[in-house]
Amino acid sequence: MIKEEKVILMTKLASYESGKGKKDINILNYFRGDYIGFQILKSVIAATVSFFAVFAVYVFYNFETLIQDIYKMDLLSYGKTIIILYLCVVGAYGVISYVIYANRYNKAKKNLRVYYANLRKLAGMYADKE
Amino acid sequence: MTTLLVAKQYIKKFISKYEVYLKPLLKLVLALTALMMINGKIGYMQRLDNISVVLIVSLMCSFMPMNFIIFVAALFTVLHMYALSLECAVITLVVFLVLFLLYFRFSPKDTIVVLLTPMSFVLGIPYVMPLVMGLVGTPASVVSVGCGVIVSYLINYIADGANTLSAMETEDMATRFRFVIDGFLNNKAMILTIAAFAVTIILVYLIRRLSIDYAWTIAIIAGALADIMILLIGDLIFDTNVSILGLIVGTVFAVLVAKIVEFFAFHVDYSRTESVQFEDDEYYYYVKAVPKITVATPSRTVKKINTLKKRPVSTQARK
Numbered sequence: 049m050i051k052e053e054k055v056i057l058m059t060k061l062a063s064y065e066s067g068k069g070k071k072d073i074n075i076l077n078y079f080r081g082d083y084i085g086f087q088i089l090k091s092v093i094a095a096t097v098s099f100f101a102v103f104a105v106y107v108f109y110n111f112e113t114l115i116q117d118i119y120k121m122d123l124l125s126y127g128k129t130i131i132i133l134y135l136c137v138v139g140a141y142g143v144i145s146y147v148i149y150a151n152r153y154n155k156a157k158k159n160l161r162v163y164y165a166n167l168r169k170l171a172g173m174y175a176d177k178e
Numbered sequence: 179m180t181t182l183l184v185a186k187q188y189i190k191k192f193i194s195k196y197e198v199y200l201k202p203l204l205k206l207v208l209a210l211t212a213l214m215m216i217n218g219k220i221g222y223m224q225r226l227d228n229i230s231v232v233l234i235v236s237l238m239c240s241f242m243p244m245n246f247i248i249f250v251a252a253l254f255t256v257l258h259m260y261a262l263s264l265e266c267a268v269i270t271l272v273v274f275l276v277l278f279l280l281y282f283r284f285s286p287k288d289t290i291v292v293l294l295t296p297m298s299f300v301l302g303i304p305y306v307m308p309l310v311m312g313l314v315g316t317p318a319s320v321v322s323v324g325c326g327v328i329v330s331y332l333i334n335y336i337a338d339g340a341n342t343l344s345a346m347e348t349e350d351m352a353t354r355f356r357f358v359i360d361g362f363l364n365n366k367a368m369i370l371t372i373a374a375f376a377v378t379i380i381l382v383y384l385i386r387r388l389s390i391d392y393a394w395t396i397a398i399i400a401g402a403l404a405d406i407m408i409l410l411i412g413d414l415i416f417d418t419n420v421s422i423l424g425l426i427v428g429t430v431f432a433v434l435v436a437k438i439v440e441f442f443a444f445h446v447d448y449s450r451t452e453s454v455q456f457e458d459d460e461y462y463y464y465v466k467a468v469p470k471i472t473v474a475t476p477s478r479t480v481k482k483i484n485t486l487k488k489r490p491v492s493t494q495a496r497k
Binding site for chain 1: 268269272275276279280283284352355356359452454455456458461463465467
């Protein structure tokens, strides 16, 4: 006999598994610290690439003045300014990614908890039958 | 109004029934329109400005994820820019790179807005975007729409300056490079538009979430007025040459579109039909789960009032 209640429950579980659940399970394969750390690392790399792309455009834009002044200017302090700017950009972006990914991890955890509760309920149905 | 609501139910029913076919079709149409617009605006590379190429790529987009369309559109834009001049291509590439790396990394749900905003600019109805995104999006849509505005102004600027750029052929690369960057960054109209759209989105979003009667309608009107005000005041201060007639007509049109969106989006969850497969010890299940439609469409029933009396008592009781 097909039990309607069971089918509904199984459908819910299956649709979660094939949809949003896939992502959630992927996320929860990591420990919280590992997941967020890994995502921040990716963010830092992305921020670094973008920073240097923009910096390259800036250098090319000011190419003539830079070439003219290269012996006059204080390269050390110039480099320092750029490094500070770079750290600010990467830091800000890192903080934003931390907030977003910490939030995502918590949400995934919450969703998966509901999923496991339903799974237990389904297991309970089998236990009742036997 | 009742007729409209019934029509809406029919449309919903239709969508949930044929969703499997409608979605790729929608993607195909979107990709086709976007690529045709790009070719129309900046079709410098002859090889890409070809309807068969566009068709093949659009067909490919129709069964790929939504974000693939954005990728393809970005690729087309950069290639066209490359055909025009290397400097333009580099600048466009850097802009796209920063967008993709910094913003799309969070893969927000409304990335498609970055494509739709330039398209709405081409169609002359850019004011639709902030109103609609305020209604259906979140405050994060500010970034998406802002990126869209930047992309669209960049493309516009290069398309307008194409002749000047080709005339500067003899100049060295750095000069041309500086010409493009200067024009792009000193574009006060762009900054003003981004600011106005951001304020509009946040205002519409905040008002529509208030628990007052007609919150959505008030939100649309307040947003439209705020948009006009900011653009006009900005015009006075920065002298950005906003065409007042275009602004007002565009905003009225945007309000109309927003009303239509409100009609279809308000209180309605277009949750998707899902087909799932699973098995247990006894059966294989192939389940199609269709979301319930809350307001039932009137199914025509013929009620025979006179015959009722003639029926035996037992059937009436069973009813």
